[in-house]
Amino acid sequence: MTQPDALLDVAYDEALRGLAEGGVPIGAALFDVDGALLGRGHNRRVQNDDPSVHAETDAFRAAGRRRDYRPTIMVTTLSPCWYCSGLVRQFGIGTVIIGEAQTFHGGHDWLAEHGVKVLVLDDPRCVSLMTDFIAERPDLWFEDIGVAPTKQTPA
Amino acid sequence: MTQPDALLDVAYDEALRGLAEGGVPIGAALFDVDGALLGRGHNRRVQNDDPSVHAETDAFRAAGRRRDYRPTIMVTTLSPCWYCSGLVRQFGIGTVIIGEAQTFHGGHDWLAEHGVKVLVLDDPRCVSLMTDFIAERPDLWFEDIGVAPTKQTPA
Numbered sequence: 560m561t562q563p564d565a566l567l568d569v570a571y572d573e574a575l576r577g578l579a580e581g582g583v584p585i586g587a588a589l590f591d592v593d594g595a596l597l598g599r600g601h602n603r604r605v606q607n608d609d610p611s612v613h614a615e616t617d618a619f620r621a622a623g624r625r626r627d628y629r630p631t632i633m634v635t636t637l638s639p640c641w642y643c644s645g646l647v648r649q650f651g652i653g654t655v656i657i658g659e660a661q662t663f664h665g666g667h668d669w670l671a672e673h674g675v676k677v678l679v680l681d682d683p684r685c686v687s688l689m690t691d692f693i694a695e696r697p698d699l700w701f702e703d704i705g706v707a708p709t710k711q712t713p714a
Numbered sequence: 715m716t717q718p719d720a721l722l723d724v725a726y727d728e729a730l731r732g733l734a735e736g737g738v739p740i741g742a743a744l745f746d747v748d749g750a751l752l753g754r755g756h757n758r759r760v761q762n763d764d765p766s767v768h769a770e771t772d773a774f775r776a777a778g779r780r781r782d783y784r785p786t787i788m789v790t791t792l793s794p795c796w797y798c799s800g801l802v803r804q805f806g807i808g809t810v811i812i813g814e815a816q817t818f819h820g821g822h823d824w825l826a827e828h829g830v831k832v833l834v835l836d837d838p839r840c841v842s843l844m845t846d847f848i849a850e851r852p853d854l855w856f857e858d859i860g861v862a863p864t865k866q867t868p869a
Contacts (some may be wrong), residue, residue: 604779611775611801620766624759627862645800645821646766650860666800705805707782 561594563656563678566634567685569599570658573614574636574688577601583703584692587614587635589622592653597631598622604703613703615643619650628652636685638665640704648673658685662693663704716749718811718833721789722840724754725813728769729791729843732756738858739847742769742790744777747808752786753777759858768858770798774805783807791840793820795859803828813840817848818859 566588573586588599600617603609612620615635625631628650633639636658639647644666647655654676657667661681671677693700701708721743728741743754755772758764767775770790780786783805788794791813794802799821802810809831812822816836826832848855856863 608779609775610777610779610805611771616766616771620764622765624763624765624857626857628860629862641800641804642797643800645796645798645803648800649796650765651862702779702781705783707784707806 561590563634563680564682566590566594566632566656567636567658567680567682569596570614570618570634570636571682571684571688573599573601573618574685577603577606577614578688578692580606582606583699584688585614585635585637587618587633589618589652590632590634592630592632597625602703605699610703613640613643615639615646619646632656636682637689638663638667638679639670640665644670647675654678656680658682659689661686662689716745718789718835719837721745721749721787721811722791722813722835722837724751725769725773725789725791726837726839726843728754728756728773729840732758732761732769733843733847735761737761738854739843740769740790740792742773742788744773744807745787745789747785747787752780757858760854765858768795768798770794770801774801787811791837792844793818793822793834794825795820799825802830809833811835813837814844816841817844 569588570586574584578584582605583602586601589597598621603612632654634656638660724743725741733739737760738757741756744752753776758767787809789811793815
């Protein structure tokens with residue numbers, strides 16, 4: 560497999576693009592097992608006014624229609640939420656490489672339990688990017704992961 | 715709650731639209747708890763050449779950005795796959811109404827285990843629609859749920 564860090568660089572670059580556009584800074588990319596890029600993308604909630612486009616969804620869409628995802632690798636800057644973990648499981652994506660799972664712990668343990676090869680890189684750039692974003696825009700972050708407003712998570 | 719059958723009619727109508735367009739005939743709609751329509755849609759794999767748009771995703775997208783999905787109802791003609799079940803769980807959609815779960819058994823038991831109110835209607839129109847589609851286009855059906863080609867599921 561191509562060096563995981565090199566694959567993560569592509570997803571991280573997508574996250575930075577999202578940040579520059581005023582969006583949620585999460586990026587992803589789908590590669591084949593040889594490291595060839597199939598599709599890349601980032602969260603587009605703000606940019607497209609579309610709650611359905613998480614980073615992984617965007618990369619998956621960009622890769623187009625395929626008949627076999629088993630030899631593919633989903634790389635994402637952040638632990639995939641249930642929506643994106645469900646995508647990985649349903650389509651049988653074989654490997655998931657995750658930048659960090661400190662600021663958000665999604666469904667990657669569940670994926671590992673169901674046979675997906677999961678690698679968490681603990682990348683400090685990714686941790687820093689999300690830490691800063693969550694501190695700055697908690698409203699947008701909680702919206703993006705479906706946490707309804709409460710006293711702890713204001714609108 | 716508005717009669718579940720009346721809500722399913724909207725999703726079924728979406729499935730028929732998808733069929734008429736040459737697509738995968740699965741429809742969905744998101745309602746608020748009072749039965750007001752928030753968004754409706756159908757699978758667009760073929761029409762948009764987009765593997766990321768399942769019926770539930772399309773209805774969710776059509777409903778726009780929201781801060782609280784707990785009082786919403788996702789209605790779908792078919793048991794939601796892991797991708798769409800993940801959507802429901804992540805965004806905390808409170809209720810899922812399912813036309814049928816005979817031709818495909820997705821993640822609705824998992825959703826029920828995690829506190830989602832799940833209602834399966836065993837609607838014969840929905841069963842018939844999917845039975846016919848799967849018999850006619852097994853290639854497209856297996857592609858849509860991420861089952862790679864084998865001797866049993868030809869490309």
